[in-house]
Amino acid sequence: MRVITPSPQPEDKRIASLLSYLRILYTHLLLDISSLYEAILDTLPGDRARIARRLSALAEQFIKEPSKIEPLMKIDHAAKSHHRFKRCYALDTLGRLGSQPQEFISTQVAQTTIPTQVDGLLSDDQFIREAASQALFRLGKLAAPAKDALVAVLLKHVTEGTARYAVLALREIKDKSPEVLNALKHVAFASDSYATEEAEEAYLKLTGEHLQRSQREL
C-alpha cells in the first residue's frame, strides 16, 4: 500500500513562517523588555546596593546551612541574569563560595553551578566572561568539568583578563591533555596576550618543561 504524504500547501508554509517570525519577535520582545526593565532599575540609586545585599545574605545563609541548597540556587539564578551588575556580582559570590575552606560547600557549589559559570564564560559580554572565569579559578580543581569551555575561551579571548583567570583555573585543574597544553602555548605566544607569564608558568607546572619559542606552532 502506498502512503501518500500531502505536500505542504503554500498557505501552510506562509502560516508556519509567520508563526516562527512571531515566536522570534515575542522572545526578543520579552528579552528586551526584561533587559530594559533591569537597565532602568540599574539607574536608580541604591539598586546595585540592594542586589549586593540580597546576594550576600543568600551566601551567608548557604554557608550557615550548606545542606539546604535553596539559597545557592537563588544565587545561581541571579548568575543567569541579563543585568550585567547582578550577573557579575552573583558570579563573584559563587566564586567566593567556591573558595570556602569547607569542602562540602565548595563541592556543592561546583556540582550545582558550574553550568551557569560556563554560560557566563561563553557570554558576549567581556565583564561577565571575566567574572565567570575568576569564579571558576576560585573553585580550584573542582572546576574540572569546565575544562573545555576554559580552553575555548583562551583560544578566543586571549587579550582579556578572562584569559588570565582561565589559565590559572587550568593550572589548578592539572589536566595535561593536548588541547590544554596547546591552549597554553597559544596564550604564551599570542600578540597582546593578557597572560603570557601565567601560561608559561602553568605549562611548566603541568609538564615540567619550559616553553620554547620554537614551540610556537600549534
Place this chain on the structure above:
Amino acid sequence: VNGSGNLQLNWEERRGNFNHSRHELSLTFAAEASIPGKLGAIYDGLKEFDHFNGGRNDVAVKSTRIINGVKYVFFDSLGIFSWLSDRINPREVPVRVWSRKSDRLVVGDTAGKHMLVGQRQWQAENSQGASILLTTESYDQPRGLLNRIGMRMMGLERQLRVWKSYFENIKDHYSSEADAADVEESSSPAPGGGSPWLPENPYPGVEMP
C-alpha cells in the same frame, strides 16, 4: 564594547581644580618572614584588580584587556553617577594602566569618555615589621560641566565608596591571616588646585621591572 571607541588619554579636557583623595589599609601578618611573599601577592592582586568585583563593592564591576600593547581596565560606571551618568558618559569607561614591580606601584590614567580626568595610583609597601600598608591616592576632576554637576550631587561620594570598598574586599580576603584596622579615607581639594602627577607619555609598558 571594551576596546572599541576612544581610548586616548583625556587629560586635554581638564578644566579647573583637581581633587585629591586617599585611602589606606594596614595589614599586620603574624610573621615578618612571610612579608616578601605577601607583598608580591598583594601587588599581583592590585595590578589585576583581583579583589575589585563583588563583596563590599556594590557600585561597579571591572574588566581588563590589552589593546595594541596597552593595558586597560574598564569600569561599568552606570552606578557611579547614577541616572545622570548614563546620559552623559558611555556605560563603560577606560583607564590606561601600567605597573612597576620594584616598588609595587600601579598607575591608572583616565582615558576616552571617562567621567573623570586624572590619575590614580595604588601601592603596597612594607611599612614596618610584619605590616603592609596599602594606599590608593588620586588627583582628578570631573570631565565637563555635566560631570561637574554630577560630581557635586553624588559622584564624589560614590567614587570614594568604590575605592573604599575595594580595599575592604582586600581586607576581607586577608582577614584569616592578618589583623587590620578600618580603611582610612580622606578627600579634599588638591593643594594649589593642580595635580603633581602627569601621565607617562609614551606608555611605559604593561609592567616595568
